[in-house]
Amino acid sequence: MLIGELSERTDTSRRLLRYYEEQGLIVANRSPNGYRDYDEYNVDRVLQIRGLLDAGLPTRIIKQILPCLDKPRVIYFPDATPEMIATLELERDRMTDRIRCLTRNRDAVTEYLDAVLEYSHTGEIPTPAQSGQG
Structure with a gap:
């Protein structure tokens, strides 16, 4: 291409x-x-x-x-200096933290979306147990 x-x-x-x-x-x-x-x-x-x-x-x-x-x-491996290894470890840990944060945010958006969809189908505000918060 x-x-x-x-x-x-x-x-x-x-x-x-x-x-x-x-x-x-x-x-x-x-x-x-x-x-x-x-x-x-x-x-x-x-x-x-x-x-x-x-x-x-x-x-x-x-x-x-x-x-x-x-x-x-x-x-x-010839260029794997201690500095490069430290950089990779730091970046890996930063990625792990971002993944945790993104997962939490995705779960919050999913929970909100579920509640909105439940409300649009029933016209009732879901209780915490219905929306998965209980």
Whole structure:
């Protein structure tokens, strides 16, 4: 697929996709006319990269983590400095905290939505036991 399609499918700017390529995070083949041609797996790869960036990881660490996302896995350890390990542990813990918070918020939204739907069906305000709060 061309860069425009990858951009649309991942909601990622073309400029950012070219940056990912410069950083060695994704790879494009080149067609005879010089256009970038991306394999289908790059859609998921770009979404994974964006998720890792959103989690606060720098591209230099993401590049080392990417092999863990593939099957079969080939993981390289030569650059695993104590600083990198500390960064990964910190980011992992931050992700865990965000997951807990997101889970709590999702549960609250679900509970509210359940109550709203119950009210729309019955016209009665649900009691805490009915809405799962009891």
